[in-house]
Amino acid sequence: MGRPLKSEAREDTRGELVDAAWRLFSTAGYDATPVEAILDAVGLSKGAFYYYFSGKEDVLDAVVGRMVDEMALEIEGIPHIKDLSPIEKMNRFMEEISKWKLAHMDILSEAVKVIYRDKNTIIRYKMNRKAVQEFTPALAEIVAEGVEKGVFDVEQPEDAAEMILLLSNAMAEQQAADVIRLKNDPESMQRVIRRTKLYLETIEKVIGSPRSIFPLYDKRIQEMEKALKSGRVKENGV
Amino acid sequence: MGRPLKSEAREDTRGELVDAAWRLFSTAGYDATPVEAILDAVGLSKGAFYYYFSGKEDVLDAVVGRMVDEMALEIEGIPHIKDLSPIEKMNRFMEEISKWKLAHMDILSEAVKVIYRDKNTIIRYKMNRKAVQEFTPALAEIVAEGVEKGVFDVEQPEDAAEMILLLSNAMAEQQAADVIRLKNDPESMQRVIRRTKLYLETIEKVIGSPRSIFPLYDKRIQEMEKALKSGRVKENGV
DNA sequence: AGAATATAAACCGACGGTCGGTATATTATA
DNA sequence: TATAATATACCGACCGTCGGTTTATATTCT
Numbered sequence A, B: 001m002g003r004p005l006k007s008e009a010r011e012d013t014r015g016e017l018v019d020a021a022w023r024l025f026s027t028a029g030y031d032a033t034p035v036e037a038i039l040d041a042v043g044l045s046k047g048a049f050y051y052y053f054s055g056k057e058d059v060l061d062a063v064v065g066r067m068v069d070e071m072a073l074e075i076e077g078i079p080h081i082k083d084l085s086p087i088e089k090m091n092r093f094m095e096e097i098s099k100w101k102l103a104h105m106d107i108l109s110e111a112v113k114v115i116y117r118d119k120n121t122i123i124r125y126k127m128n129r130k131a132v133q134e135f136t137p138a139l140a141e142i143v144a145e146g147v148e149k150g151v152f153d154v155e156q157p158e159d160a161a162e163m164i165l166l167l168s169n170a171m172a173e174q175q176a177a178d179v180i181r182l183k184n185d186p187e188s189m190q191r192v193i194r195r196t197k198l199y200l201e202t203i204e205k206v207i208g209s210p211r212s213i214f215p216l217y218d219k220r221i222q223e224m225e226k227a228l229k230s231g232r233v234k235e236n237g238v
Numbered sequence C: 001a002g003a004a005t006a007t008a009a010a011c012c013g014a015c016g017g018t019c020g021g022t023a024t025a026t027t028a029t030a
Numbered sequence D: 001t002a003t004a005a006t007a008t009a010c011c012g013a014c015c016g017t018c019g020g021t022t023t024a025t026a027t028t029c030t
Helices: A013-028 A035-042 A046-052 A056-080 A086-103 A108-115 A118-148 A157-180 A186-207 A215-229 B013-028 B035-042 B046-052 B056-080 B086-103 B111-115 B118-148 B157-180 B186-207 B215-229
Strands: none
Touching (some): A013 A035, A013 A046, A035 A046, A035 A056, A056 A086, A086 A118, A086 A215, A108 A118, A118 A157, A118 B118, A157 A186, A157 B157, A157 B186, A186 B186, B013 B035, B013 B046, B013 B056, B013 B111, B013 B118, B035 B046, B035 B056, B056 B086, B056 B118, B086 B118, B086 B157, B086 B215, B111 B118, B111 B157, B118 B157, B157 B186, B186 B215
């Protein structure tokens, strides 16, 4: 009853709640996670929750905000890395994003399955919107540099950057459906490969760069193609 | 108690329920519409609802299915219209889609605002997925014809078609945010215009067509630009 | 008449959110 | 410095809503 003794005082209660919510949302999904589950995980009661948040959606915003912000830190550094060409920076950028999308849901291989479940639409939606907002400036900087140095060709780097991020999200969404049921199914495997290629080509067209500027992805695609031929199929994210 | 008298017998109860759900979902949003509201609108009780549908999501699927199917009818005809070049068919295709996205939410000018509210994420998500699935074949056919006739240049018409539809959805999503708060705000107005241009250019690049093959859109853009200069700004869909 | 159908009515349980209260911490005051 | 006043952090009972279930019952078909 009442405020707990100092002995068990918390350091950052709100943070703990966000943590717990993060874990639960990303495994069970937003809708399927009762507020009480978050409280149980931290050992608090309703009152505490509504002391820190205005409602359930509020904690979702906090979770999404934290995920994106964390990523933004890394992303924002990329344009200013010395000794990297704009093309290399583009590669780095896309690598980071795809890595992040997977890595941030604890159980790595299960991540895609979990985050792309229909139930998690709201989370993804909010993540995507925020990601586009936050990452566009950094990507635009890279693109602009590429234009300056004559390797890319666009009129509005900002718009191109936004377009690329939108594309990236849309692709991820689309690929997920196939990746999820990737049980050695060569059919959908091939579709994933074809789509990925087209996706990269489209990006190249959008920034008006020379072809095949994404060796990292190309390597990955080759691996997938090899795996496809050899029969066994490994899971792979977008 | 029990089944009502014959006097108020219904013709197509299920259909009426889908209708009502449609209206309510598209105005209030899916989450904000209790099953009971649907029942009230039709004058039935819980029992009837769960007789026709397995649950709330079931009725959502029915609603989405009906919307997309209705559209699919029109779309599927386009590839086989005589006396239309592939480019003209592309135009027609995109016109229909953009028209449909607006026209199908009763109050026309309010449509965008309503359907793109955060609350309606799930509906849009399901609509988009189904739309991509259903419309890809027709669009692919158009693209393939264009390739045959030498006006377009792609390797896999199916993939290109899918990509275009994905892009279209992503753009719509992005534009909505600006369109919604389009209260004579020249800033976002300009952004909408720039994005639309880039969107069209990207499509052209994806299908490897000559530039500026979308006169209808170009005209619309010009109108928007004119409106922008003259000060007063009209709302416009994607 | 009796089986199948279509619907009503009552109810359940889960969940989001509210609220009054309470124990500790901090600051102001005498 | 002791004490009063207030702010902070939290508890837990309760409420209303809503999705879904169950059971009863009137209608139609055979």
